[in-house]
Amino acid sequence: MRFTILLFLLLVPRIAFAENLLVNSNKLFNFAEKSYPELFSPASTATFNLDNYLVRYYPNTGNYLGTLGEDIYVYGDVFNGLLKAGVISNFIELEPDSDELLAQLFGGGQSNVQVYGSGVVTSILSDDLDGSRHQRFIIELKSKQTLLIAHNIDLAPRVDGLSLNDQIEFFGEYEWNDKGGVIHWTHDDPEEIHVNGWIFHNNVIYQ
16 A cells, blocks of 8 residues: 555654744645645545544544644554554655745735744733624744734634733635735635634644
8 A cells, every 4th residue: 555655764863943834734744735635535535633633534444644743643543543644745845934924014014915834922901892802912923023913703713711921823815914924714614715714822723
């Protein structure tokens, strides 16, 4: 079976990374679905959290594919239960740091651009209750650029237990302002017109 190739890659040196975990996990899942459809189908099932793993379940084949940090695990009868299958960087090129793109968007005064990134919470603001309710907090990127996250809590769950200095990842739409920018659309679009976004905090996906 072609999947045995994965086991040999366990010998490849590990490349440490800590950021863009959800972005890279989803990229890995998409790669596996395309490369091994006999094991992971149907493609593009939802990613969810299961006991600190990021997981996709494939009902057509009865298998699970998951990540725990940078490690990859598979689960199913064909694997005789739970099997470690390598690290994410063995199979995909990790997504680059997005700080440079966000700096370009800020410097160029651009808006309406879909972006992902990660940062540390530096301020928690009161909810914006004008129209749709938004949970608001400010993050700082490694580049020191700040972003206001405006997370619609009429369309998505509130990010629970958010505290100062917490690390978050986000996928949403960038809007320019003179303080660094705003990220919104961090949720599914019920009308299925806009790209679905999310926030990833403490290994939980909010969308």
